[in-house]
Amino acid sequence: MNNVIFGIDVSSRDSSVCEFVGQAKNEFKITNDTPGFTQLLKELQLFAKKPQIIFESTGVYSRRLQAFLDDYDYQYVIMNPLTAKKEMNQGLRYNKTDKNDACHLAMIQLQNHHPFFKKEAEAYHKMQSLDRSYDELTHDIVSAKNRLHRILQLTFPEIETLFNIARGENYWQIVKLYPHCQIVRNLNKDNIINDLLKIKSIGQKRAQKMADKLIDLANKAYPAASQDSPETSDAVYYADRLLQLTADRNERLEKMIFLAQTLKTDDLEILVSIPGFAKTTAVRVLAELGNIRRFKNPNKIDAFIGIDPGRYQSGQIDSHLGISKHGNAIARKVLYRAIGQIAQAAQFSPCHIAEYYAKKKSSQTKGFKKIAIASVHKLVRTIYALIINNQLYDYEVAKQNQRRKS
Template structure:
C-alpha cells in the first residue's frame, strides 16, 4: 500500500490531499499552527511510511518542514520551478485544493527523491548569513545617506582620515557633524575626546587628527547652519552606520562559533585565501555539501552552470544560468580575488588557472578584457575543489 500526502502550503493555511494507492481518501484545510499540525499528525500516524510532498514556499513552508522533522517524518520539498513544470498539464483549474490533489497524484508518476535532511546548525548558519546580507544592504544605504547629509553640514570631514570609514571616522562625524561645533573647543580637548572613542589610537595621533580637524573646520563653509535639521540627520546616520557595522561583526562571530565544530570548517580554512568570514558564509549559503551528488549539481545550485543554445547555423555564446544562489556567487567571486592575492605565498591550482587564462585575454588600452569570464570559470574550479575536499574530508594540498 502506497500512501501519499500532497500539501499545498500558503501563508496561514495548508490544503491537504491524502491519496492511498491512487485513490483520494481524505481532504482538508488546516491552519499553519500547532493545532493544525496536530490534526495532520493524527492522519500521518495511521500509516507506517507515508510519503509527503509539498512545494517550497519560502518562509511559509518552513513551519511545516520543522514540524515534520521534529516528528521524524521524511518529506519531498519541491523546487517551485520543478513543481510548476510537473503540474502545469494537470491544472485545468488552479486552486489550493486542486494543487494538493495534483501533488499527491503526480507522486505516483515521478520518482521524486526525499529532501536531504540537514542538521539544524546548517539552517541556523543560513539564517545568519541572510541576516548578515540584510544588515550589509542596510549599511550601504545608510552610508549613502550619511554622505548626502554630510555634504550639507561638513563636506571636508570626509578627508579627515585616509578613507571615510571605520569606528574612529564615524565617531568624529557623530560628535562633530558641523564645523561651528569646534568654536568652543581646544585641540587638547578634542584630542582627549578622540582618545575616548574606543578606536585605540595614541595621544600623538589623536592630536594630529584634532589639529587637522580644526584646519578643515576653518576652511569649511557648509550649506546648513549648525541649528539646521541636517546636522541632526548627519549625526543620526553616522550612529546608524556604526551600529550596523558592529552588528555585522557580531553575526560573523556567532557564525564562527556555530561552524567550528563542523568537519568542513577546518577543511575550508585550509584553502589559500580563505578566512573565517568567507568560510562561515559559504557554509551558510551552501549548507551540507555532501547532499549534492556531484560537483556539477553544486555548480547548478550556485547558478554558474552553463546554458547552451543553438538553432540551425546559429550557435549562441554560452552563459551561466544565474538561477542559483546569487549570494553564494558573490561570495565565491570575492573568494577568487582573495585566492589570487594570496597566490604569491600560498599557491593553488585555482590561482594557476586564473593567471594562465588571464594572460591569454585580449587587451584594450593596456587592460585585459574578459576577466569576469575567467573569474567565473575559476569559481567552477574552486567549487569542484571544495566538493572534493569536503566529501572526502581532506585538507587542501597544492596537488588537488
Template sequence: MKTVFGIDVSKSTSNVAILIDSKKLKEFKIDNDLIGFGKLASALENFKDPEVIFEATGVYSRRLAFFLQKQGYPYVQLNPLQAKKEMDSLRKNKTDKNDAFHLAKTQFILNRHKTAIQNPIYSELMNESRFYQEQISDFVEEKNRLHRILQLVFPDIEQLFSLPTGQAYWNLVMEFPIPSLVQRYNADQLGEIAYEAANHTIGMGKAHKVGVKLLDLSKKAISSVNPDSLTIKQVKFHANRLLEIDKLKKKIIKSMKSLAEKLPEYDNLCSIPGISTVTAVSLIAELGDIRRFNRTSQINAFVGIDLMHYESGNYEAKDIISKRGNPYARKILYRTVIDMVSISRYRANHINDYYQKKKQSSQHGTKKIAVAAMSRLIRTIYHLVIKNETYDYSIASHARN
C-alpha cells in the same frame, strides 16, 4: 500499498491530498499552525511509511518542514521551478487543490528521493546569515545617507582618514558634525578626543596628527546650514546607526563562528587562501551540508551557475548561467574568487592560476572567467569537505579539475 501526501503550502493555509497507489483517497485543508499541523500528524499516523511531498515556498514551507522533522516523518521538498516543470504536463487548471493532488501524483511516477535532513546548526546558520545580509544592506544605505547629509554640513571631514568609515571616524563625526564645533579646541585637545574616539586603538602620535588634520579641514570647510539646524541631528543619527550596525554585524559573525566551529567543514574552508572567517561561515550557512549533493554539478545548479543552452534551427545562442539558485551563495562565491585573485601574491592558489590563464588566453570578460572559477572553487570545497582535508596548493595546482 504506497501512500503519498501531497501538500500545497501557502501563506496561512495548506491543501492536502492523500493518494494510495495513485488513486485519490481524501483531500482537506489545514491552517499552518499547531492545530492544523496536529490534524496533519493525525492523518499521517493512519498509514504505514507515508511519503510527504511539498514545494519549497520560502519562509512559509519552513514551518511545515520543521514540524515534519520533529515528528520524524521524512519528506520530499521540491524546488519551485522543478515542481512547475514536472507538473505542467499533468494539470490543465492551476488551483491549490490541483497542485496538492498533482504533487502527490507525480511522486508515484518519478519516485523522487527524500530530502536529506540536515543538522539543525545549518538552519540556524542560514537564519543568522540572512540577518547579517540585512545588516549589510542597512549599512550601505546608512553610509550613503551620511555621505549625502555631510555634503550640507561638513563635507571636508570625509578626508580625515583614507576611507570615511570605521569607529574612530563615526565617533568624530558625531562629536563634530559641523566645522564650527572643531574650532573650539586646539590641536592637542583634538588629538586627545581622536584618541578616545578610536577607543585607544591608535597611538597618541597618530591621534595628534588626526587632530591637526581635523582642525585644518574645519578652517577651510563651509556649511550650508545653521548650527541649530535639525540637519546636525541627522548627521549624528546616521553616524550612530553605522556604529550600531557595525557592532551588530560583528556580534552576528561571532555567533555564526561559534556554531560553524562545531562542523568539520569549517576548518576545511578556512584553510583555503582568501577565505576569511566571515566568508567561511557565510558559505556554510548558504550552501548547507554539501555532503547531501552527489556531485558538484548539483551544487552549481543550487547556486545558479549551471549553464543554459538554447539552439533552434541554424541559431545557437551563447551559453549563460541560469541564475535560478541561491543568490546569496552566488554573490559570496564570486567575491571569494576575486579575493583569491587579490591575495595570490601573498598566498598562491590554483584558482588564481586558472583565472590568470583564462584571462590571457580567452576573449571572455573577467566576469565570465570569474564564474568559471567559481565552479572550480566549488569542486575544491566539495573535495576538501568530502575527504575532510585542508587546502594544499602543491596538490591543488597539479590536480585535474
C-alpha cells in the same frame, strides 16, 4: 499502500493538501497552525507505512510545516519552486489553482521519485539563520553609509577625506563627535585631541595628527546647512546607527564561527586554508551550503547555488543559456565575491583558482562575469574535493591535479 503521497501547497496562512492513495485522490485544506497540523497528522497516521510528503520551499511559510514534520519524524521532499514549476509544466499543469498545485506536486513525486530531504545538524540551521540576518545587516549598513554620505555633503564633506583607507568604526565615532565643521572650529586643538584619545586604538601621536587635519578640513569647509540644522542631527544618527549595525553584524559572525567549531568536522579549518578565504567567507559558505558531504558531486552544488547552465528547447531549437540562477542566491553571491578575494590574495599566497582567473581575464575572450562564474565552478570543485577528502588546501597538490586533468 506503497504509493501514498501527500502533495502540500503551502501559503502564508493555510495550505492545500492532495492525498494520493493508488488511484484515489482526497483533497482538503489545513491552517498553518497547531489545529491545522493536528488535522494533517491524523490523516498521515491513517497509514501503517509513513506516506511520502512533498512541498515547495516557500521561505518562512514552509519552515513551519518542515518543523512539524521533523517533530513527528516524517520524511519529506522539498522542491525548489522554479524546479517544481518546470516539472509541472511538462504535461501536468492545465489550471493554476492551489488545489491543482498540491495534486501536481504529488504527481511529480509519483513520476520522478525525488529523494527525501536529508535533515542536517541543528547547528547548520542556526548558522544559516544567522547568515541571513548577517546579509540583511550588510544591506542596512550600505544603505546607512549612503545616507550618511549625502548628509555630510551638506554639513562637513571634507571629513570624508580624514581616512585614506576604508572608513569604519573609528571614522563613524569621529563623525558622531564632529558632524558639522563649525563644531571643530569652536574647539581648540587640545580639546579635539582629548576627544580623539577616548576612541579605542587612537594613540597620542595619531590623535595629534588627526586633530591638525580635522582643523584644516574644517577651515576649508563651506557647509550648506547650519550647525543647528536637522542635517547635523541626522549625521549623528546615521553614524551611531552604523556603529550599532556593525556591532550587531559582528555578533552574528562570532556566533556562526562558534557554531561551526562545534560541528564534528574540520570543514571551517579546511575552507580557511584556501588562499583568500578569511573566516568570514568560510563560515558563510558553510552556513549557506550546509553539510557539503551530503552532495553526491560538485555539479549538485552548482545546481544548489544556481550556477548550472540553463537550457532552452522548443521545436528544433536546443540551446544553452547562461546560468540558471535557481537556488541559493546568497551562497552564489558569497562564492562570486570570493573569487575577487582569492585573486587579491594570490600576490602573497599562490592559488590555482587565481591563476585560472588571471589567465581567462588576459585572454579577454569572455566578459568579466562569465570568467568569474567559470572560476566559481572551479572553486566549488576545489571545496568539494577538500571537504570529501578532509584535506587542507595545498597549492602544489592542486597544480598536480590540474596537470593530470589536462
